[in-house]
Amino acid sequence: MTMSEVSASALQGQRVLDLTVNYAAYAGRLLADLGAEVTRVEPPEGSAVRRLGPFATLPGGGRISLAHAFLDAGKHSVVVDRRESQGQELFRNLVRHSDVLIHTPGPEVDLALVEELRTLNPRLIAASITPYGLTGPRASFAAGDLTVLAAGGLLSLGGYQDSEPLAVQGEQAQVASGIFAAVAILAALCERQRSAVGMWIDVSGQECVAFALEDAVPEWYLSQRIRRRLGDASREAGTGVFKCQNGHVSLVAGRLGTAKAFAALTRWIAQSEAPEGTELLMPRWGDIEFRRSPEGIADFGRIFGAFCRSRTKEHLYTEGQARQIAIAPVNTIGELFSDPQLVSNKFFRPVFDHGIGRELLYPGPPYQLSRTPARMRATAPTLGQHNSDLVGNGLSTCAHALGDKNS
Amino acid sequence: MRLTQLRVLDFCWVGAGAFVTRILADLGAEVIKVESNAHPDNLRLSGPYKAGAERLENSGYFASRNSSKKSFALNMTNVQARKLALRLASASSIVTNNFRPGVMDKWGLGYSEIASINPSVIYLSMPMQGARGPHSQFIGFGSTIAALCGLTSLGGFPGRAPIGTGTHYPDHIPNPGHALVALLAAIYHRDRTGEGQYIELAQIESTVNILGPLVLQCSATGESPQRCGNRRLDFVPCGVFPCTLPDTWCAIEVQTDSQWRGLRTALGEPSSLSGHDLLSLAGRMARQEYIEDALKKETRRYYAPVLADLLQRHDVAAAVVNTNADVISDSQLVERQYWQTVQHSEMGELVLNVPPFCAVGEERPTLRAPPLLGEHTYQIAQELLGIGPDDYDRLTKEGVFY
Numbered sequence A: 001m002t003m004s005e006v007s008a009s010a011l012q013g014q015r016v017l018d019l020t021v022n023y024a025a026y027a028g029r030l031l032a033d034l035g036a037e038v039t040r041v042e043p044p045e046g047s048a049v050r051r052l053g054p055f056a057t058l059p060g061g062g063r064i065s066l067a068h069a070f071l072d073a074g075k076h077s078v079v080v081d082r083r084e085s086q087g088q089e090l091f092r093n094l095v096r097h098s099d100v101l102i103h104t105p106g107p108e109v110d111l112a113l114v115e116e117l118r119t120l121n122p123r124l125i126a127a128s129i130t131p132y133g134l135t136g137p138r139a140s141f142a143a144g145d146l147t148v149l150a151a152g153g154l155l156s157l158g159g160y161q162d163s164e165p166l167a168v169q170g171e172q173a174q175v176a177s178g179i180f181a182a183v184a185i186l187a188a189l190c191e192r193q194r195s196a197v198g199m200w201i202d203v204s205g206q207e208c209v210a211f212a213l214e215d216a217v218p219e220w221y222l223s224q225r226i227r228r229r230l231g232d233a234s235r236e237a238g239t240g241v242f243k244c245q246n247g248h249v250s251l252v253a254g255r256l257g258t259a260k261a262f263a264a265l266t267r268w269i270a271q272s273e274a275p276e277g278t279e280l281l282m283p284r285w286g287d288i289e290f291r292r293s294p295e296g297i298a299d300f301g302r303i304f305g306a307f308c309r310s311r312t313k314e315h316l317y318t319e320g321q322a323r324q325i326a327i328a329p330v331n332t333i334g335e336l337f338s339d340p341q342l343v344s345n346k347f348f349r350p351v352f353d354h355g356i357g358r359e360l361l362y363p364g365p366p367y368q369l370s371r372t373p374a375r376m377r378a379t380a381p382t383l384g385q386h387n388s389d390l391v392g393n394g395l396s397t398c399a400h401a402l403g404d405k406n407s
Numbered sequence B: 001m002r003l004t005q006l007r008v009l010d011f012c013w014v015g016a017g018a019f020v021t022r023i024l025a026d027l028g029a030e031v032i033k034v035e036s037n038a039h040p041d042n043l044r045l046s047g048p049y050k051a052g053a054e055r056l057e058n059s060g061y062f063a064s065r066n067s068s069k070k071s072f073a074l075n076m077t078n079v080q081a082r083k084l085a086l087r088l089a090s091a092s093s094i095v096t097n098n099f100r101p102g103v104m105d106k107w108g109l110g111y112s113e114i115a116s117i118n119p120s121v122i123y124l125s126m127p128m129q130g131a132r133g134p135h136s137q138f139i140g141f142g143s144t145i146a147a148l149c150g151l152t153s154l155g156g157f158p159g160r161a162p163i164g165t166g167t168h169y170p171d172h173i174p175n176p177g178h179a180l181v182a183l184l185a186a187i188y189h190r191d192r193t194g195e196g197q198y199i200e201l202a203q204i205e206s207t208v209n210i211l212g213p214l215v216l217q218c219s220a221t222g223e224s225p226q227r228c229g230n231r232r233l234d235f236v237p238c239g240v241f242p243c244t245l246p247d248t249w250c251a252i253e254v255q256t257d258s259q260w261r262g263l264r265t266a267l268g269e270p271s272s273l274s275g276h277d278l279l280s281l282a283g284r285m286a287r288q289e290y291i292e293d294a295l296k297k298e299t300r301r302y303y304a305p306v307l308a309d310l311l312q313r314h315d316v317a318a319a320v321v322n323t324n325a326d327v328i329s330d331s332q333l334v335e336r337q338y339w340q341t342v343q344h345s346e347m348g349e350l351v352l353n354v355p356p357f358c359a360v361g362e363e364r365p366t367l368r369a370p371p372l373l374g375e376h377t378y379q380i381a382q383e384l385l386g387i388g389p390d391d392y393d394r395l396t397k398e399g400v401f402y
Helices: A023-034 A065-072 A085-096 A109-121 A143-149 A172-195 A203-209 A214-225 A261-273 A277-281 A288-293 A296-311 A311-321 A340-344 A387-392 B016-026 B060-064 B081-090 B111-117 B142-150 B175-191 B205-209 B210-219 B256-266 B281-286 B289-301 B304-315 B324-329 B331-335 B377-385 B390-396
Strands: A014-020 A038-040 A054-056 A063-065 A075-077 A101-103 A125-130 A198-206 A238-242 A247-252 A326-329 A348-353 A359-363 B009-010 B030-035 B068-074 B095-096 B122-125 B197-200 B238-242 B251-254 B317-320 B339-344 B347-353 B357-359
Touching: A014 A023, A014 B256, A023 A038, A023 A065, A023 A101, A023 A125, A023 A172, A038 A085, A054 B210, A063 A065, A063 B339, A065 B210, A075 A387, A085 A109, A101 A109, A101 A340, A109 A125, A125 A172, A125 B175, A143 A172, A143 A203, A143 B238, A143 B251, A143 B317, A172 A198, A172 A203, A172 B210, A172 B357, A198 A203, A203 B331, A214 B060, A214 B324, A214 B347, A238 A296, A247 A311, A247 B142, A261 A277, A261 A296, A288 A296, A296 B095, A311 A326, A326 B142, A340 B060, A340 B205, A348 B210, A359 B205, A359 B210, B009 B016, B009 B081, B009 B324, B016 B030, B016 B095, B016 B175, B016 B281, B030 B081, B060 B347, B068 B377, B081 B377, B111 B122, B122 B175, B142 B205, B175 B205, B205 B210, B238 B289, B251 B289, B281 B289, B324 B331, B377 B390
Parallel strands: A014 A038, A014 A101, A038 A075, A101 A125, A125 A198, B009 B030, B009 B095, B030 B068, B095 B122, B122 B197
Antiparallel strands: A054 A063, A198 B357, A238 A247, A247 A326, A348 A359, B238 B251, B251 B317, B339 B347
């Protein structure tokens, strides 16, 4: 394939002020990777993201936030003490010269302030990322990540049959909100080229989570069935998570138009001389209703379980894929670093971390754009690292408005 | 918020890709879904189904990711069909697919072919593992991608099976979401410069990014994060607690000491939670299991919505664990017009969600019904390809439009 030449960054020249205080800071990270100048405007004690886990312990004691390291990579940092009038004036000056402002709920930004800032700079695109959205009866409700996953419905689909509903880690409601905030900001930037007016974007975490309910919504309105969490129980013979010699594998065969894969799977098992393996060649396994019955699910689980127990997940992965079967190892995070595909494509990038004093492996960008590549521009900024740029850019004539650090 | 003057020639199907173009369509882009009876979108064959409706037109699953699109029935196994597809591509601003690498090239619809006649085209490919590398031809679904990328290993209890979200999560948020970010950035760039480009989103690379901080943690410490149920390292209690009715639950997050005092007050100062040592985070950390057990006994006395409201009145983060039935009638989502009822000629009333963001002061976009297979074939053939009724009939007989 002939690739077009690389041009300037997609978002070059766009200035973004980032006042997010949770994992929705990912929105600004995505924009920074695309070339926007994203500036964290921080109070003298630093943004709350600097105090979010997970952490790494430093050799000389203390710890650094790896949430900050990832979510704020490539951003600038200026300290602006908005409790002081000079700090407020400086902040307004920044807003006058900015294209986008992103914030999450907190004492730092209230909605009246957003209104005021939009009057100050009508081209400003303001993005409010909140748990429930800016309107509605629960707009002001307290929330963390787990409660938003609950309100959005995704939590009800996770967990074992005999346990309470369970979430996955990584503040996924906030990450999802950050991604969709970036989507909305970019759509607003496109629209502003025509209208010359910035819009105020309202991103609801609950709505982002409710976007991820798979087939559960039609399951209710078409069939009035409440979808219950299944945990490691299978929804259908041929699909699910199965224990193998050194961990688990995940399999989809038979569902979603993969009838051929189910046939390939049963042939593979039958030819392997696994206990009861030839049972899967019996005609009843061609019947989708049987495969969805408790008996079909249990029989398949027993036979495939025995097949897996004597095989490693690496073996099942490559041998299954060679037979056009959608099977994959259940990797831990550490195992990603040796995944043959990710290694071959040099997905993880070693970047020196000054705090830890050695290289850390960062994920590469989520996508490749041939002309305007996304890439991590720099490691996360130290607090106030870019204060002097403000003075240099004439945004502040008085350095002590930049907060304690710089005065 | 409107995306106007965009025509998307859409070869995406099944999971993640269909969601990308669905949002574009809902926001006003003209999305032409290329599909055919010879090889229908798997989701048209996957339930839940509307009882009594025509096969291929009865899937609620398909409906949920194909609103507002047009359907062009083009049998890509036919050589003439591929030529027509190339003509449509030359008249489109965006071309999308989530096939395995090589399929579009085989049809003569690779980026270089299309860009040679339509240089400003934005071309999105969403291969599962990327176009290059030893596993580029591997296949998978959202759930196997979640397993491969570490997400599945992070859901569940330590010592029990890894279960992830219980869904094909990468198909629903990270992959369509990231693809939309890339597409819109490319659209913005083209609006300013006239330049098109090629975008590749390898679904595994996109999905790993939603675990970025955990990847750095593992890189820094040498240890993989472990499953830990709903517990956290930074506050206690955090969990999902049973309520009065069977299988009803309330999620509760006590993030600060003052919220802990609020929780106790809300529950009427139960003696089991009154320990002085529990007033501090360190004290609660030390007695996590005790607190969870004691709290369960208290929460069982309440209906879930009553408990969530009670705790909210004391500024404690709490929410009912909404089921798929609950979300549709959830007062917050209803008030914000997140759900729209759309009339479908075969299925009747559909309940679809709008995109999860809006502009203050604007109405939510009005969704159109997902298309019947081939519903817009004649219209598109006539308007975009200049094919008259006679040629249309001939091409239909020849199996090109099928």
